[in-house]
Amino acid sequence: MTLFRKVKNNLWHYYHDIIECLIGALEAKDSYTSGHSERVAHMAYNIGEKYGMNKKKLQQLHLAGHLHDIGKIGIPDNILNKPGELQPSEYEIIKTHSRVGYDILNKSKKLEEIATIVLYHHERWDGKGYPNGLKGEEIPLSSRIIALSDSIDAMITKRTYKKSLSWEECIDEVIANKGIQFDPHLVDILLELCDKDELTN
Numbered sequence: 779m780t781l782f783r784k785v786k787n788n789l790w791h792y793y794h795d796i797i798e799c800l801i802g803a804l805e806a807k808d809s810y811t812s813g814h815s816e817r818v819a820h821m822a823y824n825i826g827e828k829y830g831m832n833k834k835k836l837q838q839l840h841l842a843g844h845l846h847d848i849g850k851i852g853i854p855d856n857i858l859n860k861p862g863e864l865q866p867s868e869y870e871i872i873k874t875h876s877r878v879g880y881d882i883l884n885k886s887k888k889l890e891e892i893a894t895i896v897l898y899h900h901e902r903w904d905g906k907g908y909p910n911g912l913k914g915e916e917i918p919l920s921s922r923i924i925a926l927s928d929s930i931d932a933m934i935t936k937r938t939y940k941k942s943l944s945w946e947e948c949i950d951e952v953i954a955n956k957g958i959q960f961d962p963h964l965v966d967i968l969l970e971l972c973d974k975d976e977l978t979n
Contacts, residue, residue: 823839849896
């Protein structure tokens with residue numbers, strides 16, 4: 779291994795360790811996030827790999843998956859950890875987390891592209907998402923992949939105010955929202971990876 783490649787690999791592990799620390803801070807604040815970010819990052823990587831993304835893009839996607847909810851650090855605890863369903867005004871505050879996450883990450887020149895992925899991970903294929911109402915391929919590919927992965931993990935994870943869906947129910951829900959909430963091509967890729975263990979491990 780050349781010195782340049784060794785330094786590059788060391789930097790990659792260094793960034794990853796810093797990101798793990800950031801996620802640890804968020805998990806201390808929001809118990810739901812524990813494990814969620816890691817599962818989303820892994821799922822997104824598998825979908826991106828099946829899509830044919832190159833190694834650099836896959837690394838960015840993986841890190842963005844870990845960091846997609848980092849903006850929740852800026853959400854008040856009484857809203858973030860509310861045991862029941864959110865009021866509309868509270869949900870509007872929750873929706874600011876993608877912008878807060880962008881503002882946090884965009885302070886680093888090295889994380890600018892990841893910051894943009896995080897900013898748009900709640901946009902929808904039909905343009906009814908947030909924060910900017912982007913539509914279709916206006917939404918960065920990596921943001922579309924994280925949106926799908928994030929939704930899947932949310933559906934199959936039990937929360938205090940909702941039961942978890944079975945894997946089959948989750949897939950039915952994804953198919954029902956193909957071309958509405960989710961990029962239809964990514965849904966097709968998901969169905970090729972439809973074995974839960976293959977996608978999440």
